[in-house]
Amino acid sequence: MTNSGRNRLIDRAFSVWGVVSTFIGIALLLMFIGIILYDGLGRINWAFFTSLPSRFPEKAGIYTSMVGTLWIVVLTLILSLPLGISAAIYLEEYAKKGRFSNILEINISNLAGVPSIIYGLLGLQIFSRTMGLGGNLLAGAFTLALLVLPIIIVATREAIRAVPGSIKDASYALGATKWQTIWLQVLPGASGGIMTGVILALSRAVGEAAPLIVVGALAYVPFVPASPMDQYSVLPIQIFNWISRPQAGFSTNAAAGILILLAITLAMNLVAVYYRSRYQRKSN
Amino acid sequence: MTETKQHGETVQTESRSAIEIRNLSTYYGDFRALDDINLTVDPMTVTALIGPSGCGKSTLIRVLNRMNDYIDGFRVEGQVLVDGQDIYDKKVNVEQLRKRVGMVFQKPNPFPKSIFENVAYGLKIQGIKEKSFIEERVVKSLQQVVLWDEVKDNLKKNAFGLSGGQQQRLCIARTLAVEPSIVLMDEPTSALDPISTAKIEELVFELKSQYTFVIVTHNMQQAARISDKTAFFYMGNLIEVGDTQQIFTNPGVKRTEYYIRGQFG
Ligand SMILES: Nc1ncnc2c1ncn2[C@@H]1O[C@H](COP(=O)(O)OP(=O)(O)OP(=O)(O)O)[C@@H](O)[C@H]1O
Ligand SMILES: [Mg+2]
Numbered sequence: 001m002t003n004s005g006r007n008r009l010i011d012r013a014f015s016v017w018g019v020v021s022t023f024i025g026i027a028l029l030l031m032f033i034g035i036i037l038y039d040g041l042g043r044i045n046w047a048f049f050t051s052l053p054s055r056f057p058e059k060a061g062i063y064t065s066m067v068g069t070l071w072i073v074v075l076t077l078i079l080s081l082p083l084g085i086s087a088a089i090y091l092e093e094y095a096k097k098g099r100f101s102n103i104l105e106i107n108i109s110n111l112a113g114v115p116s117i118i119y120g121l122l123g124l125q126i127f128s129r130t131m132g133l134g135g136n137l138l139a140g141a142f143t144l145a146l147l148v149l150p151i152i153i154v155a156t157r158e159a160i161r162a163v164p165g166s167i168k169d170a171s172y173a174l175g176a177t178k179w180q181t182i183w184l185q186v187l188p189g190a191s192g193g194i195m196t197g198v199i200l201a202l203s204r205a206v207g208e209a210a211p212l213i214v215v216g217a218l219a220y221v222p223f224v225p226a227s228p229m230d231q232y233s234v235l236p237i238q239i240f241n242w243i244s245r246p247q248a249g250f251s252t253n254a255a256a257g258i259l260i261l262l263a264i265t266l267a268m269n270l271v272a273v274y275y276r277s278r279y280q281r282k283s284n
Numbered sequence: 285m286t287e288t289k290q291h292g293e294t295v296q297t298e299s300r301s302a303i304e305i306r307n308l309s310t311y312y313g314d315f316r317a318l319d320d321i322n323l324t325v326d327p328m329t330v331t332a333l334i335g336p337s338g339c340g341k342s343t344l345i346r347v348l349n350r351m352n353d354y355i356d357g358f359r360v361e362g363q364v365l366v367d368g369q370d371i372y373d374k375k376v377n378v379e380q381l382r383k384r385v386g387m388v389f390q391k392p393n394p395f396p397k398s399i400f401e402n403v404a405y406g407l408k409i410q411g412i413k414e415k416s417f418i419e420e421r422v423v424k425s426l427q428q429v430v431l432w433d434e435v436k437d438n439l440k441k442n443a444f445g446l447s448g449g450q451q452q453r454l455c456i457a458r459t460l461a462v463e464p465s466i467v468l469m470d471e472p473t474s475a476l477d478p479i480s481t482a483k484i485e486e487l488v489f490e491l492k493s494q495y496t497f498v499i500v501t502h503n504m505q506q507a508a509r510i511s512d513k514t515a516f517f518y519m520g521n522l523i524e525v526g527d528t529q530q531i532f533t534n535p536g537v538k539r540t541e542y543y544i545r546g547q548f549g
Binding site: 096097164166167170172174176177188 | 349351354356379380382383386387389391393394395396405406409410455458459462
């Protein structure tokens with residue numbers, strides 16, 4: 001066989017293999033969603049959203065864990081957004097390019113890939129113990145803020161870098177200070193990209209259970225948290241709790257909870273995709 | 285010491301030049317982009333900087349309002365006096381300098397804002413709030429660049445909706461709105477069609493009674509048409525500078541002649 005003939009064969013074989021692998025992934029995903037829908041869809045009704053947890057599966061709902069999730073997401077956003085954007089601005093606009101900023105850059109990218117349980121352990125030591133927050137919402141939000149910070153920083157830096165240098169030049173040439181240029185030109189120009197990154201980061205935070213369990217989130221919370229200093233549960237932990245119960249009714253509840261969680265993260269991702277496409281269209 | 289009057293205020297100067305460059309060398313890291321340049325620019329004149337690509341024209345023009353400050357490793361030796369003041373002195377306020385020395389770029393670069401906001405930007409960042417003052421200045425600047433009649437009904441529209449030539453005139457208006465005494469232009473028409481180019485040349489000709497212009501251009505006809513003085517650069521050196529008429533008809537150096545005749549670079 002000629003060399004090019006062999007290459008073509010390898011080419012074909014690989015493309016077939018690629019299609020098969022893709023198909024396996026999608027098929028498994030569809031199967032999973034199908035099973036969950038079959039198990040849980042019938043369980044979703046208004047009472048499911050408004051009921052407290054209960055010993056009886058038919059009476060139990062996700063009210064407290066939903067509100068807990070909402071609290072956690074809002075607090076995480078408040079803690080991580082200003083910090084992440086400031087860090088990105090510093091790294092892009094102020095830090096001198098050199099060894100030090102390279103090391104920082106590599107580290108931040110790597111941090112985005114650290115297993116979330118590690119952040120939980122870090123949070124347990126720093127926030128729960130040293131700062132004495134114990135297992136309250138604030139400890140959880142601080143921990144998740146650490147977790148999503150690298151994602152926000154990386155996304156914001158990319159968005160800032162995408163703002164044309166000619167726009168910054170124009171601003172400087174008119175006598176604007178660096179800060180004015182960042183505030184009036186760079187951040188507005190980067191806002192679409194920043195928004196996309198932030199939403200993706202938060203949708204990650206919504207799905208996390210492990211680090212929150214480590215920093216003391218509860219599995220059974222019969223009340224709605226009223227302040228950041230209160231105890232709480234979140235949706236993924238509620239689901240985890242239901243799955244680990246022996247009664248069949250609870251696994252139906254878990255499936256329903258998973259559907260809600262999926263819907264939330266899917267909606268957030270759609271919003272992010274929408275912003276990204278609008279932002280790309282604007283910058284063209 | 286003499287006193288020159290500029291825009292109503294009295295400025296103490298050592299000389300009557302708008303710009304005086306003394307023994308200027310500039311470096312990007314170890315690379316010397318300009319080598320011992322001496323050049324003076326008189327007020328209310330147009331000076332053209334010409335020379336082959338990479339000879340240092342942009343480097344020089346960006347030195348004049350310190351736009352190279354943001355480039356890591358960029359370094360300046362020698363002196364650059366603007367209205368008699370050494371602009372690389374530690375005490376100089378760079379933002380103030382840039383209000384006096386405005387700049388127009390090669391590609392039109394309006395802000396992604398309305399036409400009005402583009403022209404008003406330079407005033408607003410100075411903290412000027414008075415609406416009537418800003419409006420007056422915007423109208424005046426747009427009239428100066430002969431854009432007013434074309435945009436007066438669309439001031440709220442996004443500047444990206446304008447044609448390339450209109451955008452460039454808007455960028456000039458934006459520069460004039462902060463009332464600089466010197467306007468730097470780095471190949472301001474190289475991205476424009478002939479008609480837009482002619483309009484901008486006409487503008488410069490009209491406005492030079494009020495402003496000092498330094499213009500980089502690759503277009504020899506343009507340099508000949510609009511400039512009073514021409515400076516020819518080659519590989520970081522200032523080869524020759526003189527009255528445009530003389531440089532174009534009777535250059536003192538062979539290299540200049542070759543370049544201008546288009547057999548060079
Ligand atoms: N940021 C930079 N870092 C390093 N070297 C640079 C930088 N900018 C310009 N140079 C170098 O300095 C020299 C002069 O560049 P400059 O841009 O001033 O040339 P120019 O005369 O404006 O050319 P052109 O006509 O192509 O615009 C060139 O050799 C260029 O490679
Ligand atoms: Mg240039």
